[in-house]
Amino acid sequence: MSKELANLVFPNIDKTPEYYEELYPKRNLSDGAVVTRFAPSPTGFIHIGSLFTANFASRFARQTNGVYYLRIEDTDGKREVEDGINVIINGLKVFDVKFDEGPVDENNQVGNYGPYIQSQRKEIYQAFAKSLIEKGLAYPCFCTEEELDKIRERQEKLKIRPGYYGEFAACRKMSEAQMIERINNGEKFIVRLKSPGNPNKKVRYTDLIRGVIEFPENDQDIVIIKSDGLPTYHFAHAVDDHLMRTTHVIRGEEWISSVPLHLQLFEMLGFELPTYVHMPTIMKDDNGSKRKISKRKDPEAAASYYKENGIPKEAVLDYLLNILNSNYELWRKENPKASSFDFVISPEKISVSGAMFDLVKLADVSKNTIANFTAEEVYTQGLEWAEEFDKELAELMKKYEAFTKGILNIERTGTKVRKDIAKWSDLRDNLEYLYDEVFFEKEHEDEWQNVTDKETIKAILEEYLKVYDENDDKDTWFNKMKDVSEKFGFAREVKEYKKNPESFKGHVGDVSTVIRVALTGRRNTPDLYEILKQLGRERIVKRFERI
């Protein structure tokens, strides 16, 4: 009898679960190898939390010699976005997340367990749903939206658990003959699970991160096949992760409460259970309160934000790894230049509670990352960013390539490296005043400090030009600076000045400042000696002359 019903519900399905079991055999992998996946909806957006999870999952698979694959969960037409798949693939590639199997672009997929796009797996889900109906474990439901609303209202009034279960599951109680009749009458339906659960009983499962968790059994007759013939997330999860032979289901924390349902589904389908790993949610500090970082309110929720703002991927990954395993920070300190892939992740050390995403800390991580780059690397990566996001700067960097590299190399070698670049967008402020185009053509105010009298300034600059020699080493150079200071009534040493402030007009620092400001328009710059050297005599004279 159930067979008749099943055939009526899915008249075009002739494959059986056994067929698919054979088609997708168990994977031949070494001991401890983890098979896991990234399973996003193609919404045209990669959330930082997804990147966090994907970054962990891909590394976890990699460090166990396992498999990491991409599966597109496009069973909800409403959410879909054009080019969604490419956004995902390219967006993750930026962060070194790569897949062993799955779609590689819009039209092509690799791997033996495909298709990896759920909308292309319709018959597979239906074959499993059909077999469930045959076994009397699922049934067609004819309830309309209005009827479901009514049930919900009634439940709200009675202040009981909402949902389609027990006495509220009207279609569950219908006779098969009646179901068959209604289908033959052309009535619309969806397919529901006939849940055998008893909410007074508990189920337990062990989460790799959280340990043992106990829940009431699921008794909801949830929808498994929607009216468009596509499966719901839950059903697709069970079928796909089984058939694709996933060993570890790594996903966001928001799925924890569906686990009892998933356990039930796996059991009813006769599937072996995967290990569940529920990742903590990344949070955001919103005026003192904590909330999930949100796509709508927080630009930093998008993985693409970091590229746009010029934060190197290494920094983002370091920060994410930091949240993942707190011992990463120490490891990074000991191995400043190593690839982050050399770090071994311990899944059990992942913290259970969601971390607040701290952009300030990220900036610090990023400063250290960039401090480890050579001037050449800073130039290359900075230029790559500028080409896309700051064209004007890119042009200048290219026009003065050697000069720019020279500047970027200031205080970059040796043990105490300058750390004033946290993101490529800082580069403009670091460089622009040294380019003549900007210095002379863009308005800026000279930030004179203690010495503001124009005549004195002019005199100092004139005198300085007389003694300046590009070939001087730093000591000689600074001694000359002191000579000039003395000549104009400034102390040679700061300490000297501090002892007797009345006997001097100021100290050598004030004189240096005059030169610094005349040259750069700023009070604060990197090492003046180096800057002079990079500018060269011609530019120096030109800049002095303007005063």
Add this chain to the structure above:
RNA sequence: AGCCAGGUGGUCAAGUGGUGAAGACAUCACGCUUUCAAUGUGAUAACACGAGUUCGAUUCUCGUUCUGGCUACCA
């Protein structure tokens, strides 16, 4: 409202039945320095609350509270 999970400085966090309760970021001070940055030294600052078990609880148990997640023909 119900179910589930989690609360160690402002943030990320280590850790324990007896500790001066690590470390990093942030903040502040001082030192070095021609400015800034860097760096060095130091400082501020935490076991959510209440009971119970115990000689002793931040750690174990229970309750309270706060926070987060879920309660769709969305994922």
